Amino acid sequence: xxxxxxxxxxxxxxxxxxxxxxxxxxxxxxxxxxxxxxxxxxxxxxxxxxxxxxxxxxxxxxxxxxxxxxxxxxxxxxxxxxxxxxxxxxxxxxxxxxxxxxxxxxxxxxxxxxxxxxxxxxxxxxxxxxxxxxxxxxxxxxxxxxxxxxxxxxxxxxxxxxxxxxxxxxxxxxxxxxxxxxxxxxxxxxxxxxxxxxxxxxxxxxxxxxxxxxxxxxxxxxxxxxxxxxxxxxxxxxxxxxxxxxxxxxxxxxxxxxxxxxxxxxxxxxxxxxxxxxxxxxxxxxxxxxxxxxxxxxxxxxxxxxxxxxxxxxxxxxxxxxxxxxxxxxxxxxxxxxxxxxxxxxxxxxxxxxxxxxxxxxxxxxxxxxxxxxxxxxxxxxxxxxxxxxxxxxxxxxxxxxxxxxxxxxxxxxxxxxxxxxxxxxxxxx
Numbered sequence: 021x022x023x024x025x026x027x028x029x030x031x032x033x034x035x036x037x038x039x040x041x042x043x044x045x046x047x048x049x050x051x052x053x054x055x056x057x058x059x060x061x062x063x064x065x066x067x068x069x070x071x072x073x074x075x076x077x078x079x080x081x082x083x084x085x086x087x088x089x090x091x092x093x094x095x096x097x098x099x100x101x102x103x104x105x106x107x108x109x110x111x112x113x114x115x116x117x118x119x120x121x122x123x124x125x126x127x128x129x130x131x132x133x134x135x136x137x138x139x140x141x142x143x144x145x146x147x148x149x150x151x152x153x154x155x156x157x158x159x160x161x162x163x164x165x166x167x168x169x170x171x172x173x174x175x176x177x178x179x180x181x182x183x184x185x186x187x188x189x190x191x192x193x194x195x196x197x198x199x200x201x202x203x204x205x206x207x208x209x210x211x212x213x214x215x216x217x218x219x220x221x222x223x224x225x226x227x228x229x230x231x232x233x234x235x236x237x238x239x240x241x242x243x244x245x246x247x248x249x250x251x252x253x254x255x256x257x258x259x260x261x262x263x264x265x266x267x268x269x270x271x272x273x274x275x276x277x278x279x280x281x282x283x284x285x286x287x288x289x290x291x292x293x294x295x296x297x298x299x300x301x302x303x304x305x306x307x308x309x310x311x312x313x314x315x316x317x318x319x320x321x322x323x324x325x326x327x328x329x330x331x332x333x334x335x336x337x338x339x340x341x342x343x344x345x346x347x348x349x350x351x352x353x354x355x356x357x358x359x360x361x362x363x364x365x366x367x368x369x370x371x372x373x374x375x376x377x378x379x380x381x382x383x384x385x386x387x388x389x390x391x392x393x394x395x396x397x398x399x400x401x402x403x404x405x406x407x408x409x410x411x412x413x414x415x416x417x418x419x420x421x422x423x424x425x426x427x428x429x430x431x432x433x434x435x436x437x438x439x440x441x442x443x444x445x446x447x448x449x450x
Contacts, residue, residue: 021232021347022061023282025354028232028346031318032308036448039318047214047225047317051122055233063236072117072150077105078240082248088377094397096407097254101245101273103414104380108173110415111269112143112228115237119226120147129222130154134184134209136265137163137337137385138170139415140228145179158184158212161204163337169419184209191215191314205330206265206341211314218316229266230311230320230345238272241412246276254408257288259396261411263388264292264301264359265338267345273412278356291396292348292359293388295339295367297435298331300324301352301359308448309343319446322349326442332435334364335423336384360392363434367391368427371417383415384423 021028031039044053055063065073085098103111123131131153135141141157148155157179164171164183171181184204185192189212195202202208210227217225227234249257260277262270270292280286294301300323309324311317324343325331331340344352351357364384371387373394374380382390389411400407417424426432 021059023279024347024350025282025356026350028350029321031320032448033318034446043318047217049119049122049126049128049224051126052119052233055236056231066121069118069121073240076107076113079244080105080241082245085378088374089397091373091377092394092397092401094401095404096397096400096409098393098397099249099254099408099410100413101241101410102380103241103269103412104416108139108142108146109418110139110143110383111238111241111272111412112140113146114240114272115228115234115268116140116143116147117150118237120144120151120153123153123224123226124151127222128153128224130156130220131224131226132156132158132213132216133226133228134158134160134206134213135228136160136206136340137383137420138167138174139338139383141179141181142170142173142177144226144228145174145177148179149177155179156216157181158186158209160184160206160209160337160340161202162333166335166422167337167419173419184212186212188212189215203330203333205313207313207327210312211316214312214316215314229268230343232347234268235271235275235345235347238268239275241269241272242274242276245273245410249410256286256408257410258407259409260288260290261389261392261396261409262292263339263385263414264294264344264348265341265385266343267348269412269414271345271348278351281356290357291392292352292357293392294359294361295334295336295388296361296363297334297437298325298340298342299361299437300342300344302361303437303440304343305442305445306349306353307445309445311343319448320346322346323352324445325437325440326445328444329440332438334435335420335426336364336367336388338385339388362388362391365427365432365434368424368432370394380413381417381424382413383417383420386414386417389414
């Protein structure tokens with residue numbers, strides 16, 4: 021945060037007035053709000069969180085994709101930070117553990133949250149079990165139907181899982197009244213989870229991306245990767261890659277490196293990959309907007325497709341979000357981060373190449389980063405450049421095989437964004 025090219029515009033209320041930390045505490049635990057508003061460069065990790073990290077598999081390995089390099093015939097050296105070793109198979113546990121620990125310490129009895137593909141929901145369900153906090157997860161309906169084993173995993177950890185939009189909340193009931201077959205979106209699920217938290221005492225809301233606090237917790241990924249590259253005696257990365265929904269895994273991996281880039285100590289191209297179906301960075305506007313569909317969150321200055329936008333039901337459910345983290349938006353605006361967007365068929369094709377070379381099956385979200393890495397490696401081959409490409413393998417796809425089945429059977433189709441209407445987004449300056 022202290023190294024950004026400009027300060028993040030503060031969250032605002034609909035009338036334009038600033039949101040105070042006290043306002044945020046109505047939704048979030050106090051300790052999370054402290055992380056959200058801090059201007060400190062480093063925050064000490066609490067000992068119980070460090071212990072949980074170690075017990076669950078941190079530090080995660082940094083692997084070199086030698087067989088992929090050989091298959092592509094590239095002079096580039098490719099490294100990936102493998103977050104799939106964590107119990108739920110993805111990076112989301114890094115912040116879920118912190119948030120459940122804070123909630124437990126403050127006497128919060130229950131956390132509500134949303135989830136798309138289910139990585140975040142399963143991570144918070146696990147964290148709730150570890151720190152004895154109840155969890156209710158509003159899971160985007162299309163993902164609830166596409167990924168039943170994610171639901172089973174969350175329930176196994178003790179969480180309650182509700183398909184969203186649901187009849188548990190006023191927001192959900194109104195949406196279903198207008199459209200009984202609504203596939204849901206992360207924005208809708210967030211609205212339901214927040215309404216639930218605001219309506220019940222001893223309940224707080226937990227978010228898995230976008231917030232400064234969440235991105236802060238995820239930087240353990242990039243900090244480890246920096247040390248691991250140094251211990252390998254490898255040259256500094258020339259290219260850094262991550263996929264983006266709200267921005268948590270991308271920021272977690274790249275921000276420690278970007279800090280060095282902003283100080284002029286690292287010359288690397290940083291690439292943020294999103295789906296063509298939810299192109300908030302490549303086709304959205306930079307404006308104050310709500311983080312949820314019903315307008316219950318504070319307004320955040322970010323790249324957005326509009327909080328009412330419902331992305332087509334692609335398999336990368338974790339990337340089906342209308343906006344991105346405010347800090348990432350600033351980095352995109354200043355050209356520090358380069359956004360790219362891909363179709364889902366080319367993403368699954370890249371994942372197949374990676375799986376056959378390296379053995380690990382990427383989650384559909386992670387496959388977006390894999391596609392960009394393969395493109396960069398082939399470009400290095402054409403140019404004869406000795407690049408060092410590093411990316412975040414944010415999660416494995418072993419619970420996402422329905423998408424791969426559709427791809428292998430030829431049922432997977434490319435979908436373009438529909439009905440992007442930006443006219444209703446509030447116009448606040450600053």
